[in-house]
Amino acid sequence: MTSLLPCLYSFRRCPYAMRARLGLLFAELPIEIREIVLKNKPAQLLSISPKGTVPVLQLVDDEVIEESLEIIMWALKCQDPQGLLDIEVLHQATVLIEQNDNDFKHWLNCYKYADRHPEMTQIEYRQQGEAFLHVLEALLTKTPFLLGNSVSLADICIMPFIRQFAHVDKNIFNNLPYPNLQAWLQNWLEHPLFLEAMTKFTPWQDGDEVVIFPS
Numbered sequence: 001m002t003s004l005l006p007c008l009y010s011f012r013r014c015p016y017a018m019r020a021r022l023g024l025l026f027a028e029l030p031i032e033i034r035e036i037v038l039k040n041k042p043a044q045l046l047s048i049s050p051k052g053t054v055p056v057l058q059l060v061d062d063e064v065i066e067e068s069l070e071i072i073m074w075a076l077k078c079q080d081p082q083g084l085l086d087i088e089v090l091h092q093a094t095v096l097i098e099q100n101d102n103d104f105k106h107w108l109n110c111y112k113y114a115d116r117h118p119e120m121t122q123i124e125y126r127q128q129g130e131a132f133l134h135v136l137e138a139l140l141t142k143t144p145f146l147l148g149n150s151v152s153l154a155d156i157c158i159m160p161f162i163r164q165f166a167h168v169d170k171n172i173f174n175n176l177p178y179p180n181l182q183a184w185l186q187n188w189l190e191h192p193l194f195l196e197a198m199t200k201f202t203p204w205q206d207g208d209e210v211v212i213f214p215s
């Protein structure tokens, strides 16, 4: 079954899909959601996006957006009721997101799966990742959000990755010297739109009823 809404292929635990869902929620744009299982990707997803990563957004005119950041940009360009695309901070946001998606994500993966990367110890991987935590902590000592007094693109794009870093070992994370970052993360974990973004959906199968997000 199909709906007249854009259709998001998503995976609940994927940080890229999390940021896309958050972006759509901040844009207040409802979509059809199809939860997938990474080990058993539906043929429909692979036919519109052979690279096989999520999130993928198929628009009603069949245009396909295959990158999380592009999905968020598309949504916020449609409507941006909270002003996340504030032009004054957009460049700075892009620089931070690039740092997150390249360097930090690399060290996060090594830290999370240190047994698969025996070149360095898990502690060393964590310390490499902490270079980015230092940058974020310095920003958050000045303002409650990364780039000012309100949520920016940087906050929603980076938050799922800091959450993942914290989840490698919550006890260690909570004892690191980043009080502002810890408080920022905690506020995000309790944020109504983040809780909405983490709604559990049954994996989609062809022929299922349309599931609208947010429900």
Ligand SMILES: N[C@@H](CCC(=O)N[C@@H](CS)C(=O)NCC(=O)O)C(=O)O
Pocket (backbone or CB within 6 Å): 011, 013, 014, 015, 016, 017, 038, 052, 053, 054, 055, 066, 067, 068, 069
């Ligand atoms: N650059 C992509 C990265 C997306 C990505 O790597 N997603 C992972 C899940 S977190 C994925 O779909 N991996 C494919 C797989 O594991 O088969 C984006 O920003 O959307």
